[in-house]
Amino acid sequence: MSDNLDLSEVERFDRTRLKKTNTEEKNTLPPKETIQQEKEFVKRS
Numbered sequence: 001m002s003d004n005l006d007l008s009e010v011e012r013f014d015r016t017r018l019k020k021t022n023t024e025e026k027n028t029l030p031p032k033e034t035i036q037q038e039k040e041f042v043k044r045s
Contacts, residue, residue: 029035
């Protein structure tokens with residue numbers, strides 16, 4: 001790897017050519033009730 005970085009491509013980058021995207025947040029956590037049930041199960045074991 002070179003210590004001298006070539007930033008010429010970055011300087012010429014045109015942000016106006018990028019496409020707009022919509023992001024969706026995904027909730028991957030289980031519901032609160034499921035977490036509570038698992039906690040109770042672990043306590044009993």
